[in-house]
Amino acid sequence: MQSTESAGQSALTFLGKQGFGEAVPVLIDSATQEFDEGWVFFYQSKSYVETGDFNESLVGNAPCFVPRNGSAPCFISYHRPIEESMRAFRLCGDASAEAKAQVKLLGWEPGALSVSAIQVIRRHSMLGLAAAKKAVDSCLSGSPTLIDTISVASASVLVAELSNLNFLAEVTYGA
Known part of the structure; x- marks a missing residue:
């Protein structure tokens, strides 16, 4: 080491x-x-x-x-x-990478509020109801899901709001 x-x-x-x-x-x-x-x-x-x-x-x-x-x-x-x-x-793997206008929905914790998460995702992305529901359902079944947002600021807000709803998410980084 x-x-x-x-x-x-x-x-x-x-x-x-x-x-x-x-x-x-x-x-x-x-x-x-x-x-x-x-x-x-x-x-x-x-x-x-x-x-x-x-x-x-x-x-x-x-x-x-x-x-x-x-x-x-x-x-x-x-x-x-x-x-x-x-x-x-x-x-x-790149310390100089910039944040992207994208959120990776990683998982959930007990008490996750899926209906509220769908609403929040719709508010901060361009996803419609069906696509937002599919993203949440995918996450609930254990598959990480990428969600494109309107801006990097929107991605950060989405992560914070999802956290309040007991979902695990992070802003993505890269080129």
């Missing part, structure tokens, strides 16, 4: 190949974050860390993600919460 130290070495090897000119990147250990999916490392140039001279700093340095599963390190966006990048990686 990979340790934080070995993941840090992988991050440094990856960063060393990125063409920062004469700048030598170093990890900011106090900022490292560990997730079930892997580690997120933040970094800066060695000379900036030592001197504090802004002219020596790396600017626009996106966090480096080292997956726990042995996949290659990569940069992740700093324009969204890191947790979202981890969710994207967990769902599709």
